[in-house]
Amino acid sequence: MKTLQDLKDIKAAKHGQIDIRFNPDTAEAALKTYVLVCGGTGCTSNHSWEIMEELNKLIDAAGKKDEIEIIQTGCQGLCAKGPIMVVHPGNIFYQEVKPEMVDRIFEEHILGGTPVEEYLMVEELSDGTTIPYVESAFYNNQLRMALRNCGKIDPENIDEYIARDGYQALAKALNEMTPDEVIQEVIDSGLRGRGGGGFPTGRKWMFASSKRGEVQKYVACNADEGDPGAFMDRSILEGDPHSILEAMAIAGYAIGASQGYIYVRAEYPIAVDRLKIALKQAREYGVLGKNIFGSGFDFDVDLRLGAGAFVCGEETALMTSIEGNRGEPRPRPPFPAVKGLFAAPTVLNNVETYANIPQIILNGASWFNQYGTETSKGTKVFALGGKVNNTGLVEVPMGATLREVVEEIGGGVPNGKKFKAAQTGGPSGGCIPAKSYDVPIDYESLKAIGSMMGSGGMIVLDEDNCMVDIAKFYLGFTVSESCGKCTPCRIGTRRMLEILEKISAGRGELEDLDKLDELAHYIQANALCGLGQTAPNPILSTIEHFRDEYVAHIVEKRCPAGVCKALLNYSIDPEKCKGCTKCARNCPVGAISGAVKQPHVIDTSKCIKCGACMENCAFGAISRK
């Protein structure tokens, strides 16, 4: 059991090790060399642990154990360039580090003091020149609040979290604030749910706050992040798990709950492991458990692993699943704040929402709400993916424009292609077209243009993406993830998908657009849960902004982006064909014929449109139309 004074002592002792990572320019002289290696999922799957093994060997061999410390962190953000390694002092970033590069970095930089120029992390500008990473927009233009500790501290070491004021917010709440004051602070901060709906967090807590001490209540954390391409919550859990535990305890104090549950996907093994470690450490330190900080407040947290159903990210389905039943949504009202988990009043927030709580309590509502827009305060984390140079995790103040996120932080669209749209909100969201590039990103403005904030997936699309195909992809996801409980989602989304398939197969009719529109509005109005109600959004937004593409598929039987296979034909330009036979040899179905040194011909009735011929033609003689 640690006292508040113990925590302060830990923080003071750790200061020198932590300060240099956060304030590399102004920190006092470092005692040691710190090597931060990213242990997020992206870098781990690129074998970042081998880098640490290699480093450890070298440090051992050099007998430098006391002078050099390796720290495995959570996600650094720029996943596209992983594995990432940072050396302090100096704040030197290395990108795409491989075990065989470690030797040189160790010798020349860590021992020798001279960074290895050719391995340094750089940002390539559109004119082909490069700038150091720390001068890039990706590094400088973000505002990291929810991600403040990610990539900087060791998530498996509670002392590092404590050194970052960890559990001070909980201590402040318990010792200096009444539960109602905690709730008021959260209300005043303007924090809204980061899981998609954007409901004011403080009000949610208030609804669950009556009858404190009289009835069993629960605090739950939604870590069932399931949108395709989203990894915000995963990164926070992997990089800063204690912030979630602390926030849940604060929520427990605010509403009068003594038990919390984190519902986390079993497909997030690193996050699960780190949560388990964090729980163990928090219990050992007494920041979870009985009589926290001697306040008389008890709170503990258990994990529940989701089995991979997307619908379990919906709050009522999530609770049904925790209860041990098939994960299906139930009607609201009653809302969870009244009758949630095990029929008890429950507060359920998403990971990123919780990640903001300790700082709001510690720094005050007015510190938090200075960031963001009128109705959307603070920051938002986005998992930036698709056709963008800097794939990774970014956090920006609410109100940043799409252009800032994609062009500046994201480094723009690669290969000189044109930005076409950004998909936000996953299967519940929509596509934001180029004409809305400068719309500030907040809850209301995204909704106004037919998308939604969602949990933070942001997929950039370029001119090679077919919008019918994109709509089909997201709806296909919903169809296969529908729980099957209510009629509109179970059958309605399937019928919509069949119409989309018909259109992309070249069998569409113009009336199909009306039928899609009619079904979409019917499902929005009638589906049982939020997932069903928002399932038509990707179709409605693409029809609204890219109707001409749908019409091209239907009327001209043509896919302008050259994606929909059934509408494509490969042909060989006899002028350009040299008769090398390479295409014929690579065709898996024998659809290409022709004599050596004579122009070849594709039999379109046999062609399966795999594109192998085009890839293999050295003369650019094969085209796809």
Next chain:
Amino acid sequence: MADIKVTVDNITVTVPEGSTLLDAAHKAGIDVPTLCYLRGINEIGACRMCVCEVVGARALVAACVYPCNDGMVAYTNTEKIKDYRRKTLQLILSDHDQDCLGCVRSTNCELQALCKRYGVEKTDYYEGTKNEFVIDASSPSIVRDNNKCILCRRCVAACEKYQSVGVIGANARGFDTHIGSAFELPLAETSCVNCGQCIVACPVGALYENDSTKAVKAALADPTKHVVVQAAPSVRVGLGECFGMPIGAEVEGKMAAGMRRLGFDAVFDTNFSADLTIVEEANELIGRVTNGGVLPMITSCSPGWIKFIEHYYPELLPNVSSCKSPQQMFGAVVKTYYAEKKGIDPKDIVSVSIMPCTAKKFECGRDDQSAAGPGIPDVDYALTTRELGRMISEAGIDFVNLPDEPYDDPLGESTGAAVIFGATGGVMEAALRTAVEWITGQQLGKNLLEFQDVRGVEGVKEACYKVGDLEVSVAVASGLANARKVLEMVKSGEKNYTFIEIMACPGGCVNGGGQPHVPANIKNFIDVREVRAKGLYDLDANRPLRRSHENPSIIKLYDEWYGSYGSEKAHHALHTSYVARKVNADHE
């Protein structure tokens, strides 16, 4: 609870706090359509038929689960809502086997009724792929045709909530979702107890009894066969519903006339063997009480209950009375006593029963149910009330206008004690009438004859009687979830009952799995169990004889055939044995 005011379609009504919009609309005289909603057990808001507009609400609400607020204003019937409901129906139809004309539920189907009500003109408006399922006819009692299932989950709720059996649930997800057993086991290989509550819960033709009418019709057409029929007590307050008569209409005499016109060679009454069950069972109970036998003794009339205890509480099987059920006792008497009296080889007798029950079909095929010898089942075919209704309809018999006719001798005579077997508590009451008089040696007066404590539809009823020097503590449970509660109390020693009556179906046989369907929009607001049971209690009250042991045919049967109650001969023919079964396996 306080009352609140709600305005539905411009009609203001007062309802208790906690009422749903569906309740308020009902009070205002408006039938909001539902498919998935079954009061108390399936309040899941899944089908979306009942969507309504509430002024100020963010989105449409499902009336079946939406709680009313004071001053709430709702619209249940706007053109927009009706259009949505039509689309919901069209979507359901797009994945529904529309072989409606050949469907067992045609004209009695809640989906069909709603399609008619909402004027769904284009049943193929949303064309697309359909799920194709293999029909599961593995069970002798219940057939599942998922091609007709609309996934309302009413069957799942009935199995889980009423019966605590829970052998069916939703498998797979999305468009592939279907109701089935764990690991897709055929129903017959699960610990399904065959009660048929899933069937009476089903709004469409996805669940129905394993039909035996063809076999019975073939027997009736076979001149070499002597076909006798018995009909259970509660059938006489259900059968009329098949012909549009009011719920619970008492049709005892018309039923006899109808069966006679179908060509049965003898029209008998299960009431006769209900009286027989009582004298054997009362005799067994007194024997157990006086000789230190296993107590509490539990009734054995309900085959769904028997299979339940065999699967889930086999350790309590010694508590179950060894008496065969009335159906089986009847069959045993027919193929032994009656066969000899009539001089007919029992092999030439076809013994048919009309039951409010689907588990009776399974019971016919149980071991140790062949009094006349191996290979000669006591009962050959058990038909449900619905199957008899279909046979009468098919024969063109104007049931409603049939005259009342008596049952045939000698197995048609019965007392009031027998007819109340059909309601929960009825067997207990009938047994008490006989046991009390036998123990005390005194006749009960008219008022004391009615054991009101064990009447009514509550799931668990308890009473304690002073009988001579004995304290007799009894419990009555109906619905297997309630039975489970009682058994747990017995196992833990919390309660020391002398005698327990258990019926598998909630409310007893009047609400059995073989009884006519009542649409949910009626049974959500009327307790069908009470209405039907009243018919039985009225019959009892008007019977000249109300004690089983007073039945002259029973007295004669023992004089001529069995000798005494519980004699060796009676034991051989009228008692049976049970087997312990595992969960989701037939035998241990």
